[in-house]
Amino acid sequence: MxxxxxxxxxxxxxxxxxxxxxxxxxxxxxxxxxxxxxxxxxxxxxxxxxxxxxxxxxxxxxxxxxxxxxxxxxxxxxxxxxxxxxxxxxxxxxxxxxxxxxxxxxxxxxxxxxxxxxxxxxxxxxxxxxxxxxxxxxxxxxxxxxxxxxxxxxxxxxxxxxxxxxxxxxxxxxxxxxxxxxxVDLGLLRPVYAADRLRPDGGVYTVGMFGRLEPVKGAGYFIEAAGIALKECDDVKFLIVGDGSLRNELEDKVRRAGLAEKIIFTGWREDIDAVMSGLDILVLPSLNEAVGRSALEAQAMGIPVVATKVGGVPEIVKDGVTGLLVGPGDAGALAEAILKLLKDDKKRSDMGQAARGWVDEKFxxxxxxxxxxxxxxxxxxx
The missing domain is CATH 3.40.50.2000 (Glycogen Phosphorylase B;)
Structure with missing residues (x-):
């Protein structure tokens, strides 16, 4: 000592x-x-x-x-x-x-x-x-x-x-x-690759975002992207994990669009790791972001990320390798990237495995x- x-x-x-x-x-x-x-x-x-x-x-x-x-x-x-x-x-x-x-x-x-x-x-x-x-x-x-x-x-x-x-x-x-x-603590974030991922709804894919429901986090664009993606791929559920000043407004937006059964608000959860482990794709739709810790945690669990190209995000998500990056404030581009990964099981799995190694090396x-x-x-x- x-x-x-x-x-x-x-x-x-x-x-x-x-x-x-x-x-x-x-x-x-x-x-x-x-x-x-x-x-x-x-x-x-x-x-x-x-x-x-x-x-x-x-x-x-x-x-x-x-x-x-x-x-x-x-x-x-x-x-x-x-x-x-x-x-x-x-x-x-x-x-x-x-x-x-x-x-x-x-x-x-x-x-x-x-x-x-x-x-x-x-x-x-x-x-x-x-x-x-x-x-x-x-x-x-x-x-x-x-x-x-x-x-x-x-x-x-x-x-x-x-x-x-x-x-x-x-x-x-x-x-x-x-x-x-x-x-991130890799010991707590165990990888669950695409082939083994839990699907509680008989084959339904799960796409989620985690964070404060404030304007800068871009949850409104996530909801719009979900609506676009659901028109082409119906076997998906979208989770919004978090809370904030925009929650009531965003829930109203989902109800008006008739998507309340497809886009689910969970509020803050103590079992974040367990919830994240059930995702096929993590989405980070922020308009500005220092890092995007949820993207790091998802990659550590072998989950590919669709994120906006803002702040330090391009330094933590390798575009085309561990996830896909799109421009901020573009729901159409978010939806396109989400669909691209949902339709390609191999790409999603390969990106997830690359993501775990990337986080282990640098983060x-x-x-x-x-x-x-x-x-x-x-x-x-x-």
Whole structure:
């Protein structure tokens, strides 16, 4: 056992669903405990998943909640959260602070430097410089990130595209950025190839999308694509796994189209892996996407992906090899790609097998953890 472990505080706004909490969980579960001593500082979540609640319980005193740390912007609570984080860091004797996502990233970086923490790394887990807000709001985000970048030593980008954007928008020089791809736990995501895939409805294919039902995720285009595909191939069911502000509107759209028996809304599910294992195709119809973690998880399970060519998606889905990429906002192109795979069992199976190998090579938790170990060691030595 090492005499002096590297003490790291991870700060995140919400430990709930999504790519950022999943990465944080993997870091706590997989980092060598004889070398790294990790503490979690997190904001309270209104409706945490069972996985999140169990994770927090297992951390015991290594999990510290800051109730004032919230996703929405509120000057009073933001100042209070920053003060609370500062006090925790000041007493904690941490070597490194690793702040995750925009709100915790901004407050955590400032608090860490004020508290005298030697090294700070920030993971945006994707940015919102374009594709989310209007010009003025996007400009404000860029200016805020430029300022906050002064308070950290490294910024972690999920893709090469994100790194290039950070540089081109003037957030920081490339020398300050480390690219580490999002990792998935291959031990939990067992491949179920096309020939063995469960078909609960006597031969009916299953196509699904996973994610928040918000405009940027493109669920409306998924529904339109499903309607087009069903005209040509009736033995398919489409699953929409997730929830959000658009759910009622999208359900009304499906009912008006007379497709309620073919397009099924499941809401959020705790058994995501089990649901995903029943898919023949995973669809990622986003209008903007940092990575698309559901696409990584599907490929890890040997499921081919139909996705939009946005953000970092082309770096994780190999077009024509592990899936098919189409332009964003094009329901017709989505439907065409879905039908192409549904009609060709061999292509679907070959892509699924290639996808598992691709994820194992570049996107396994093993590769991600090794990369972060090296980053932390270098920071601790400086």
């Amino acid at each position: 090492m005499a002096n472990k590297i003490r790291i505080a991870h700060i995140i706004t919400r430990m709930d669903r999504g790519g950022a909490p999943d990465i944080v969980r993997l870091l706590f579960e997989k980092m060598p405990p004889d070398e790294f001593d990790l503490t979690l500082i997190y904001g309270r979540t209104a409706c945490p998943s069972e996985k999140s609640k169990e994770f927090i319980r297992d951390l015991k005193e290594k999990a510290v909640v800051v109730s004032a740390l919230r996703r929405d912007i509120n000057p009073f609570y933001d100042l209070l959260a920053c003060i609370n984080i500062y006090c925790i860091l000041r007493k904690g004797g941490f070597d490194i602070v690793h702040a995750h996502t925009a709100k915790a990233g901004a407050l955590g970086r400032v608090a860490a430097k004020l508290a005298g923490v030697r090294k700070v790394i920030y993971s945006p887990h994707g940015h919102v410089f374009y594709g989310y807000f209007g010009y003025l709001a996007s400009r404000a985000v860029v200016l805020a990130e430029r300022f906050a970048a002064l308070f950290c030593d490294k910024i972690h980008a999920l893709t090469e595209l994100e790194k290039n954007d950070l540089v081109s928008f003037g957030i920081c020089p490339s020398s300050k950025i480390e690219v580490v791809y999002s990792g 396994s938790d093993r590769v991600m953890i090794k990369s972060f170990e090296e980053i932390y060691r270098k920071l601790a030595r400086r």
